[in-house]
Amino acid sequence: MILVNQSVSLQDVDVKISVIKRLVYEHVINQVLSSNPVVSVAENILTSLSQEVKDAVQVFIGPLIVELKNRLSSFDITKATQNTNPFGILPVLRHILSKYEALITENSIRETHDEQSGSSQHTSTGIFSGAALKKEADETLFHYTQRRFYKCFNFAKQKIKSLEDFQNLPTNKGKMFLNGMYTDVYTSRVLFCRQYKPSLPVENVSLELEDFNVDEVKKHFRPCAVDPGRKDVFVSYHDNNDLRRLSSREYYAMGGTVRRQQKEQDRKRTSGIEQIEMHIPSPKTTSCLQYVSHLEYMFQHMDALFGFYGFEAARIKWLNYVASQRSIEEAVNILLNGSKKSHREMFQEGDPHKMPLIVFGDGLKNKSQVKYRGLRTDINEFKTSKTCNSCFSNDSENLKCGEGDSARRIHQVLKCKTCNIFWNRDVMASKNIFSIAQSIWTGNDRPTVFQGQTATLNVVASAHSGESTA
Ligand SMILES: [Zn+2]
Numbered sequence: 001m002i003l004v005n006q007s008v009s010l011q012d013v014d015v016k017i018s019v020i021k022r023l024v025y026e027h028v029i030n031q032v033l034s035s036n037p038v039v040s041v042a043e044n045i046l047t048s049l050s051q052e053v054k055d056a057v058q059v060f061i062g063p064l065i066v067e068l069k070n071r072l073s074s075f076d077i078t079k080a081t082q083n084t085n086p087f088g089i090l091p092v093l094r095h096i097l098s099k100y101e102a103l104i105t106e107n108s109i110r111e112t113h114d115e116q117s118g119s120s121q122h123t124s125t126g127i128f129s130g131a132a133l134k135k136e137a138d139e140t141l142f143h144y145t146q147r148r149f150y151k152c153f154n155f156a157k158q159k160i161k162s163l164e165d166f167q168n169l170p171t172n173k174g175k176m177f178l179n180g181m182y183t184d185v186y187t188s189r190v191l192f193c194r195q196y197k198p199s200l201p202v203e204n205v206s207l208e209l210e211d212f213n214v215d216e217v218k219k220h221f222r223p224c225a226v227d228p229g230r231k232d233v234f235v236s237y238h239d240n241n242d243l244r245r246l247s248s249r250e251y252y253a254m255g256g257t258v259r260r261q262q263k264e265q266d267r268k269r270t271s272g273i274e275q276i277e278m279h280i281p282s283p284k285t286t287s288c289l290q291y292v293s294h295l296e297y298m299f300q301h302m303d304a305l306f307g308f309y310g311f312e313a314a315r316i317k318w319l320n321y322v323a324s325q326r327s328i329e330e331a332v333n334i335l336l337n338g339s340k341k342s343h344r345e346m347f348q349e350g351d352p353h354k355m356p357l358i359v360f361g362d363g364l365k366n367k368s369q370v371k372y373r374g375l376r377t378d379i380n381e382f383k384t385s386k387t388c389n390s391c392f393s394n395d396s397e398n399l400k401c402g403e404g405d406s407a408r409r410i411h412q413v414l415k416c417k418t419c420n421i422f423w424n425r426d427v428m429a430s431k432n433i434f435s436i437a438q439s440i441w442t443g444n445d446r447p448t449v450f451q452g453q454t455a456t457l458n459v460v461a462s463a464h465s466g467e468s469t470a
Helices: 002-006 017-033 051-069 080-082 086-117 141-152 164-168 215-221 248-254 257-271 273-278 287-300 302-309 311-337 423-443
Strands: 179-184 188-191 219-225 234-237 241-249 354-361 373-380 396-401 409-416 422-424
Touching: 017 051, 051 086, 080 086, 086 409, 141 164, 215 219, 215 423, 219 423, 234 248, 234 311, 234 423, 241 248, 241 423, 248 257, 257 273, 257 302, 257 311, 273 302, 287 302, 287 423, 354 423, 373 409, 373 423, 409 423, 422 423
Parallel strands: 219 354, 354 373
Antiparallel strands: 179 188, 219 234, 234 241, 396 409, 409 422
16 A cells, blocks of 8 residues: 555555555565566456556556565575575565655655645545544544554454454453553554443432532532632632632642652753753664664763663652642542641531532533542533622623723733622632522522523533543
């Protein structure tokens, strides 16, 4: 396929994959591995093609076969000769790879060029036809990737006969694949699916605000409303003026990761590692010269690199990993219990006999990084960041800073024109979400001020998996 793409005259010809297979297995291999001079392609191999295309294939394939033959030292190539001289085939493999590398380079240049000129004529089909599959609207990224993998590779030998079989792999005993391709430049592994843990019954419950009443909420739950803040990780309101906030800055500083990364970067700079790493010649090449220059470079700087990536670097990597895991836990803890060391004096620990009940603004719905424990229900955010939570009027404006032409609107701060209160937008929104929830729990409808064309429903379907449906 690659070879056909490369030829100018054959570029637009749609040759069936079965024809190419026959060409390779019944002609190319025999011609390359035999000591006889190259002959033209037999009539019966290209039967489905027009005379014009047949001629083009002949002209195209002949010189390529000669190129490969010229790189073989001994003939004929059989299993026996391969046994005595296993490396004899290497120059051929290397030649194929370098052709392939040149093709990739050429294609990437052409694509950049096409982007610049705005032309969309060139469509790169690549080696894998399945890679061009379109993502379905309702398909998750994982299933899309899985479907593409299935299209690209032949799984028949693994006794996987359908996409369904493929998707069911994690449930089969002894069949363990993961999804993804990992490489550290020198090695790579491809893994195809992941294990699904059976979900707990409580995770499949989809509750809506109307399913609760005010007495039940009082007796069994610790309710809170969470606004999907733009600047903060969250702002939450827990009634009785209990307001909790975790800023992005606090979140990232929590485990010390930012501080450590900065220190590490400084260490790289001062020790000269940054410069060294910036100029490593790529090892991904079939050009001997280029690979040798990579090796020389690495040997030249080996002591410096080993000196830097020693126990200290490993220790920092580990600390960062632990910190990132802990930060998520900590963020949830602050939301549910208000219990971070520095916050402890401000908040009471939540009543452990009551279950957290979290009312989310629906803007948070598709954010998969939102982890939560306890029950969750989503609420339509309509007008929650525009309505004053004190007088419930819609008459608010952004705080302005400066005079005349140089005046700037401060997005984060709103002023209610009716009662002259200044609000932090996210605080106001979380309080409003709480007010809506309470109104519904007491048997009233969503307050009229929060109603509108787009908010005919109080509640939008809750996405308990946290998986994006957008
Ligand atoms: Zn007001």
